[in-house]
Amino acid sequence: xxxxxxxxTFVFLYVPIVVVVVMSFNAGDSPFxxxxxxxxxxxxxxxxxxIRTGLGNTLIVAAGSTALSTVLGTLLAVGLxxxxxxxxxxxxxxxxxxxxxxxxxxxxxxxxxxxQLTLGLYSVLLAHAVFGTAAVAxxxxxxxxxxxxxxEEASRDLGANGFTTFWRITLPSLAPGVVAxxxxxxTLSIDEFVIAFFTAGPQSPTLPIVIYSMVRFGVxxxxxxxxxxxxxxxxxxxxxxxxxxxxxxxx
Amino acid sequence: MRRLGERFTLLxxxxxxxxxxxxxxxxxxxxxxxxxxxxxxxxxxEPTGENFARLFDPLYLDxxxxxxxxxxxxxxxxxxxxxPTAYAITxxxxxxxxxxxxxxxxxxxxxxxxxxxxxxxxxxxxxxVNDALTGWGLIDEPLQLLYRRPAIVAGLLxxxxxxxxLPLCAALERMDDELLEAAANLGARPAxxxxxxxxxxxxxxVITGCVxxxxxxxxxxxxxxxxxxxxxxxxxxxxxxxxxxxxDWPFGATLALAVVAMLVVLLMLQAWSARRLQGxxxx
Numbered sequence: 455x456x457x458x459x460x461x462x463t464f465v466f467l468y469v470p471i472v473v474v475v476v477m478s479f480n481a482g483d484s485p486f487x488x489x490x491x492x493x494x495x496x497x498x499x500x501x502x503x504x505i506r507t508g509l510g511n512t513l514i515v516a517a518g519s520t521a522l523s524t525v526l527g528t529l530l531a532v533g534l535x536x537x538x539x540x541x542x543x544x545x546x547x548x549x550x551x552x553x554x555x556x557x558x559x560x561x562x563x564x565x566x567x568x569x570q571l572t573l574g575l576y577s578v579l580l581a582h583a584v585f586g587t588a589a590v591a592x593x594x595x596x597x598x599x600x601x602x603x604x605x606e607e608a609s610r611d612l613g614a615n616g617f618t619t620f621w622r623i624t625l626p627s628l629a630p631g632v633v634a635x636x637x638x639x640x641t642l643s644i645d646e647f648v649i650a651f652f653t654a655g656p657q658s659p660t661l662p663i664v665i666y667s668m669v670r671f672g673v674x675x676x677x678x679x680x681x682x683x684x685x686x687x688x689x690x691x692x693x694x695x696x697x698x699x700x701x702x703x704x705x
Numbered sequence: 706m707r708r709l710g711e712r713f714t715l716l717x718x719x720x721x722x723x724x725x726x727x728x729x730x731x732x733x734x735x736x737x738x739x740x741x742x743x744x745x746x747x748x749x750x751e752p753t754g755e756n757f758a759r760l761f762d763p764l765y766l767d768x769x770x771x772x773x774x775x776x777x778x779x780x781x782x783x784x785x786x787x788x789p790t791a792y793a794i795t796x797x798x799x800x801x802x803x804x805x806x807x808x809x810x811x812x813x814x815x816x817x818x819x820x821x822x823x824x825x826x827x828x829x830x831x832x833x834v835n836d837a838l839t840g841w842g843l844i845d846e847p848l849q850l851l852y853r854r855p856a857i858v859a860g861l862l863x864x865x866x867x868x869x870x871l872p873l874c875a876a877l878e879r880m881d882d883e884l885l886e887a888a889a890n891l892g893a894r895p896a897x898x899x900x901x902x903x904x905x906x907x908x909x910x911v912i913t914g915c916v917x918x919x920x921x922x923x924x925x926x927x928x929x930x931x932x933x934x935x936x937x938x939x940x941x942x943x944x945x946x947x948x949x950x951x952x953d954w955p956f957g958a959t960l961a962l963a964v965v966a967m968l969v970v971l972l973m974l975q976a977w978s979a980r981r982l983q984g985x986x987x988x
Binding site: 456457458459460462463464466467468469470471473474477484485486487525526527529530532533534536537538543546547549550552553554555556557558560561562563564565568580581583584587588591616641644645647648652662665666669670673677678680681684685688689691692693696 | 796829833
């Protein structure tokens with residue numbers, strides 16, 4: 455009896471996903487009525503120019519913002535954990551996580567207007583690095599909490615300077631956390647819609663923006679096929695992160 | 706001196722970045738709200754309270770109230786379904802607990818638009834829900850499920866339910882079983898022990914979960930548009946329209962600040978409840 459709500463929750467969470475995936479193999483034109491198995495919508499998907507452009511843009515944005523976030527977030531995490539007790543700095547580093555995305559989106563739009571940056575892919579990349587940095591910093595800090603600061607102190611006592619200590623001691627012990635944080639930032643960026651919607655130039659839509667206009671235009675099994683591919687990619691990525699985080703926790 | 710340089714190298718870049726691309730933009734939103742829109746969409750730098758007064762224009766007030774209602778109903782439903790789910794998860798054997806937690810977050814990491822799209826497929830007149838209802842002979846004609854308010858609530862609940870369950874799992878997991886045993890030894894029935902021990906102790910997590918569900922729900926403009934069919938606008942839709950269509954940035958910024966104000970109130974409530982619990986423990 456106690457597990458009824460549990461099953462209810464999982465049925466609620468997974469039925470829509472299963473329906474979308476099953477209907478992606480539909481031979482007919484409708485995502486509602488089953489009329490035989492076919493892979494034709496995957497063919498349509500692969501040939502769709504708009505989606506390919508969107509996917510390319512998304513990967514550029516995700517790769518660029520992840521690289522930026524990983525560097526900034528890792529340094530920030532070490533700095534916050536080892537060099538300050540300021541609540542204000544803590545708050546700034548966690549704010550992107552709780553701030554409603556639409557508020558950050560309009561703020562960035564206003565900021566880009568102020569500094570007269572033409573909206574394009576760069577504007578999305580820079581915007582995504584904001585929550586990316588916060589995400590990496592959060593993950594790396596949980597890893598830092600389990601590492602032993604006395605190793606760093608020993609390194610200093612033996613005469614290593616700050617840079618050597620960071621490079622040879624701190625960073626290697628943080629590596630699993632840094633990788634997990636980077637994967638998190640990458641996944642967040644790939645999925646992000648609202649901020650991209652406000653800050654992307656009209657010539658550079660990311661994949662979620664393409665999906666948005668497709669869904670608004672009407673439903674076709676091609677969207678189901680795209681959904682299935684994306685599901686497969688994110689499920690794999692998340693399971694990989696899970697493994698890494700577990701490794702990070704046990705080692 | 707060396708420590709100072711190190712601190713600067715570590716903290717400097719990240720904080721400078723977040724200041725430039727988050728703090729400054731937020732200050733801009735704040736300052737926009739006290740300015741007026743120029744005749745051609747520009748900005749008139751004369752302070753005014755007009756934007757805030759417009760929030761109480763029945764037209765906009767209605768949208769704000771509707772948004773609070775829809776996000777509120779979503780939050781309550783998430784709590785009613787999420788609390789017993791979290792409770793059941795923490796009682797699972799360790800191995801299944803991990804599986805359940807991963808299964809809980811997996812859908813959350815799939816593209817938000819795709820998850821919303823799934824509900825169009827489910828709720829449309831030819832969709833699975835109507836098929837099932839007619840198939841079982843419960844209804845003769847397909848129901849209009851899509852483009853109604855319950856569809857918006859379903860979409861929001863689907864999107865944010867895991868955000869309710871996760872903090873509750875964490876809190877219930879930490880809970881000291883000895884307290885429940887003590888309650889039982891003192892003669893409390895399980896229901897009574899739940900109401901006077903488990904529930905109060907998990908209250909901060911309940912509030913955290915509610916904040917996590919309510920805040921993204923109320924700022925959402927995709928679900929109301931795709932599942933509400935544009936008939937029920939929420940405050941997120943208004944903000945989007947003010948920025949991208951009407952070009953009235955000052956009013957759009959003011960609407961966004963109304964959302965932030967709700968967030969701040971909820972966070973204060975959360976901090977208060979956590980502090981109260983802490984105080985109770987110390988006493």
